[in-house]
Amino acid sequence: MTEKRNIAIIGAGIAGQEAASVLAGLGYKVTLLEKQERMGGMLNKWSKLFPDFSSSQQILDTVQVSANKNLSVICNADISSITKENGRFELSDNSSLKVYADLVLLATGYNLFDATLKEEYGYGVFENVITSVDFEKVHKSGKKLTTLLGKEPRRVAIIHCVGSRDAKSGNTYCSKVCCITGVKQAIEVTRMWPDCEVFNFYMDLRLYGSKYDSLYLEAQKHHKVQFIRGRLSEISERQDKGLQLKAEDTLQGRPLRMNADIVILLVGMEACEQNADLCRNNTLDLDENRFFKSKNIHYARNISTQPGIFMAGSCICPMSVNETLESSRSAAFLVDKSFRSVQVEE
Amino acid sequence: MENIISIPFLVGMAYLFIVLIFRCIKWIAGLSKFDKIRLLKSITGRRLFQSIKETFMEALLHRKIFRKNPVLGYMHMSLAFGWFLLIVVGHLETMMAEHSMFVPFHKAVFFRYYESSGDFYLSGFFAFFMDLLLLFVLSGLMFAIVKRFRKKLFGLRRTTRLKSGDKIALTSLWLIFPLRLLAESTSAAVYHNGGFLTSGVGFVIDFIGNPAILYYPLWVAYSLSLGFFFAALPNSRYMHIPTEVVFIFMRNAGIRLKKQNDSYTDVQVFSCSRCGICLDKCQLSVAGIDDSQSVYLLKNIRNKNLSDEKLFNCQMCGRCQIDCPVGIETIELRTVQRIESTRDYNSSYDYLIQEIATKADVVYFAGCMTHLTPRVISSMKKIFATVGEGVWFMDEVKAPCCGRPLMLAGQYEAARKLIENNSRMILDSGAHTLVVSCPICYKVFKEDYKLPDVEVVFHAQYIDALIASGRLMVDAIGLRMVYHDPCELGRGMGMYEAPRRLLGRMGEVVHMKDEKEYAYCCGGSLGNIKITEDERKLLRNQALVAYESYSPDVLVTACPKCKKTFAAGRKMKVLDVVEVVAGAILAEKPQKVENPLAEQDVDALAFAPDMTCNL
Amino acid sequence: MSQFDFLKPKSRQIEFEQFDDRILTFVLERERSFLTCISCGGCTATCSAGNLTSFNIRKIGLSLRRGSINDLSDEIQKCMFCGKCTLVCPRDINIRNVVLLIKKRIAQLESEKTL
Incomplete structure (x- = not known):
């Protein structure tokens, strides 16, 4: 009865680690597979978290797992196939690695939208156009954000919905976390440079979470961040490497041209390209946004369309850190429940 | 009494001639004064021979279809050229038998009905040759019937739909030659005036039934099928046969399409044989758009029921025009229809004010x-x-x-x-x-x-x-490139070599099956005003899949619209030719470098990671 | 004094009960994507004609959806058909077709002398 207790978790980001520690604590044999050299996933790229500016490192440290008798961690394991044979799942990467498990938990996370695809925004062409992730990197390093020539920016524009809610990018869904990230980063810029003007260009502000609106209020009240309702159409570069933005101020109903020293693109979350590979040889399915499809988005969000495979975190849809952690605990609970029901049947 | 059997044929023929003459007069009258002079000059001058030659090569031998699709070409040639020879040789045969230069037309058509002796100079040769020609035509007919039901055998994915006039004409056309075979075979059985084919079939008929009884009804049926075909011709697709001749003459006279409809538009429209080659070339079909292709455009113009939805649902990429065996200017024709359709609402742009130009070279x-x-x-x-x-x-x-x-x-x-x-x-x-x-x-x-x-x-x-004159130096960057010909540049302006030559200086340009005039459209064309973005993606993917199969390092194009369209497909890296160049620029001519320090600088620049070439 | 016209107490209310759908219906029957606009303004920002004039394609579309067709005839003329708007639209609206349809419908209404 105790043999069938092997669980493989793909992805050792915060979702995978959190689920791994819960399940290992319950006495299951967990194998945590990570494609990168180290665990932590995408959160490694972040400096501070919304809405409270707490350190992402703190979260990473809290969820950090270490190998024990119930938990083994394999890094550099880029799982590309899941096959079910004789009631067991066989997971393999492109080399010789093979892992067997009775249950699989997908915690593969997300990819960031490649901002070079939105060529009209000039990422990769104009040096002073950066992404929200580039900004986090600067912030994490403890340095101040400067223009390419090392100067203090007088004006920074933050662009919402880059690669989200955009049919031209192939992503029609909302990435959900960018709006609040934009507000957070606007505040962080003004904290670095109190004299710097910050403008956020948005289509709709979607600040759905607890305490998000108070951050919005704070940005306006204490940091004079301005919000312009209009989608950026294109950026051009002036002779002095400064940037010129074109958008419409839709509330005014007039096209707007603005010079800015730095533009931050809030890049959206995308499903991982490898998701499609993982769907081969089983009945896993992807939804219309290429994330893993849930059996039911209300009561079975963590349950995939393949019996025996569960999901946690932002491989289901874009999620914030707290949602991810809740999602993985919920997944761990369902995994445990699934094992128990099998045992009862037996 | 004997002549009665030729009446259906003669009536049909007369009707056809009257219609054709009337149409020709209308067409010529509809030309502008200059075009009339052009036409007159061309048929009195040396161009006449060229027009006749082209009529022979295209309208009878169907050379262009032959080149594209030999089976389809044979089908058209055997029917057109075979029938033509049957008429000519049949006439010669009648002249020989009658010992007269002038024989009535119907006499030649129904020669074996009238001629019972089979006793004149070379009669044996004619009987053999006429049978051979009939066999030739029948073989083409067989292909035509097979094509109607099994188009894939001809390498065609689709063929055109028929309307009622076409059905009458098609049925009678299909009946003409089998009936002729049967009629002549009964004649052969009764009078023994046939060649190898008709004698043989006659022998069989004789064996099964009584040729003397079948003889008269078969000849009447043959005459009726001819009559019906000629009568239905002006209102069917077969109108293209006589119209194509007019088209060839007008084209060779230097008449061109105007910015409005005139009779030259009409002539082109009626020259369409509805062979369906354009349907096969059109990429819209991958998006399930199957009613706006050139052949349907022409049909709709002919039937005066062209809707904006169809008129503007075309990439204007020109793939159909390249392969049209009749040489119809499908894109220009569509442009003219668009001009006609939107004539009432052009803009004035009164707001344009003269900005000050900057002096520059x-x-x-x-x-x-x-x-x-x-x-x-x-x-x-x-x-x-x-x-x-x-x-x-x-x-x-x-x-x-x-x-x-x-x-x-x-x-x-x-x-x-x-x-x-x-x-x-x-x-x-x-x-x-x-x-x-x-x-x-x-x-x-x-x-x-x-x-x-x-x-x-x-x-x-x-x-x-710039590179050829030494003003700009580029380095070989060793890229394997697929070059996508933008429609407006390639088929639109005929520029295929300059971008390839330029890219060839820096890397390898892969040769492909569908390139240059046969290149795909990226799907993003501004020419199409009706297509949805999702449909555009299907066109784009068709091209991308083809390009991917050559596994290039990069897909290069020379059009911002193509570039954006392909880049959104996210299948491979997409660059404009100028980006490839910008990534390969050498700052200085290496031979000019004298001190070793500077040489190092050049090397550093040459290998400096550049956004555009860092794949 | 014309620059102070806006001070005149003219009502700028949208009279929804006087909804003029003659152009809107015509466009929607032929271009369904027109419905999906979220007024992001990307089209207007990138517009070549909007660069030179007060032309605002987003506002034109919005007016139509609010049943107002006043002054549309002169405004829609300004479009140059370059297609940039269609290329940036995040909702994949076929804006060029919308403009063509509006122009066509206005020409129809004008010929019927009902506009």
Whole structure:
């Protein structure tokens, strides 16, 4: 009865680690597979978290797992196939690695939208156009954000919905976390440079979470961040490497041209390209946004369309850190429940 | 009494001739005065022979279809040329039998009905040869019947739908030659005047039934089928047979399509044989659009029921025009219809005011679309800066559109306003060269702008010339490239080599099956105003899948619209030719370098990681 | 004094009960994507004609959806058909077709002398 207790978790980001520690604590044999050299996933790229500016490192440290008798961690394991044979799942990467498990938990996370695809925004062409992730990197390093020539920016524009809610990018869904990230980063810029003007260009502000609106209020009240309702159409570069933005101020109903020293693109979350590979040889399915499809988005969000495979975190849809952690605990609970029901049947 | 059997044939024939003469008079009357003079000159001069030769090669031998599709070509040739020879040789045979230069037409057609002796000079030879020709025609007919039901055997995915006039004509056409075979065979059985085929079939008929009884009804049926065919012809697709001859004569006279419908449009429309080759070439079918292709456009014009939904649902890519065996100008024809359709609502653009031009040797016009591909603009700027060209970037901040998108929508008069405005600006600059980096702009600047003393060059040409003259140095960067021919540049302007030559200086340009005039459309064309974005993606993917199969390092194109369309497909890295160049520029000529320190600098630059070549 | 016209107490209310759908219906029957606009303004920002004039394609579309067709005839003329708007639209609206349809419908209404 105790043999069938092997669980493989793909992805050792915060979702995978959190689920791994819960399940290992319950006495299951967990194998945590990570494609990168180290665990932590995408959160490694972040400096501070919304809405409270707490350190992402703190979260990473809290969820950090270490190998024990119930938990083994394999890094550099880029799982590309899941096959079910004789009631067991066989997971393999492109080399010789093979892992067997009775249950699989997908915690593969997300990819960031490649901002070079939105060529009209000039990422990769104009040096002073950066992404929200580039900004986090600067912030994490403890340095101040400067223009390419090392100067203090007088004006920074933050662009919402880059690669989200955009049919031209192939992503029609909302990435959900960018709006609040934009507000957070606007505040962080003004904290670095109190004299710097910050403008956020948005289509709709979607600040759905607890305490998000108070951050919005704070940005306006204490940091004079301005919000312009209009989608950026294109950026051009002036002779002095400064940037010129074109958008419409839709509330005014007039096209707007603005010079800015730095533009931050809030890049959206995308499903991982490898998701499609993982769907081969089983009945896993992807939804219309290429994330893993849930059996039911209300009561079975963590349950995939393949019996025996569960999901946690932002491989289901874009999620914030707290949602991810809740999602993985919920997944761990369902995994445990699934094992128990099998045992009862037996 | 004996002549009664030829009456259906003669009535049909007479009706056809009257209609044809009436149509020809109408067509010629509908031409402009200059075109009438052109036509008159051409049929009295040397061009006459060319027209006759072309009629023979295309309308009878169907040379172009042969080249494209030998089976389809044989089908058309055996029917057209075989029938033609049957008429000519049959006439000769009758002349021989009658010992007269002048024999009535129907006498020749029903020769074996009238001629019972079979006793004249070379009669044996004629009987054999006529049978051979009949067999030739019948073999073509067999192909035609098979094609109707099994089009895939002909390498065609689809064939055209029929209307009632076509059905009558088609049925009677299919009946003509089998009935002729049977009628002549009964004659052969009764009079023993047949060749190898008719005698043989006659023998069989004799064996099964009584040829003397079948003889008369079969000949009447043959005459009826001919009569029906001729009578139905003017209202069927077979009208293309006589019209194509008129088309060839008019084309060779130098008559061209105007910006409005005239009888030359009509002649082209009626010349369409509805062979369906254009359907096969059209990429819209991958998006499930199956009612707006050229053959349907022509049909709708003919039936006067062309809707905007169909008229504007076309990429205007020109793939259909390349392969049209009749040489119908499908794209220009559609443009004319768009002009007619939108004539009532052209724009005046009264707001255009003359901005002050900047004096420069070279004007650069990036074009509207290029402003959404800033990497193209920054690469152009880098090249201009490297060679030290004095350039005025005309539309850097703002400028009217070039006018080509309006033209594609049929708004010629509106486009002229933009053209006038831009022309004045360019001429005021005093430049000798206008560089454009968008094929859509290039086409209109070349064809519709009047810019005396200003050379309009496409960026690929311009850069290639810079390199050839030694003003710009590029390094071989060893890329394996697939080059996508933009429609407006390739089929639109015939420029296939300049971009390839330029890319060839830096890497390998992979040869492909569908390239140059057969290149795919990227799907993004401004020519199509009705297609949805999702449908565009299906067209794009068709091209991308083909390009992917050559596993290149990069897909290179020379059009901002193609670039954006392909890039959104996310299947491979997409660059404009100028980006490839900008990533391969050598700062200095290596042979000029004298001290070793500077040489190091050059090397460092050459291998400096550049956004555009760092794949 | 014309620059102070806006001070005149003219009502700028949208009279929804006087909804004029003659152009809107015509467009929607032929271009369904027109419904999906979220007024992001990307089209207007990138517009070549909007660069030179007060032309605002987003506002034109919005007015139509609010049943107002006043002054549309002069405004829609300004479009140059370059297609940039269609290329940046995040909702994949076929804006060029919308413009063509509006122009066509206005021409129809004008010929019927009902506009």
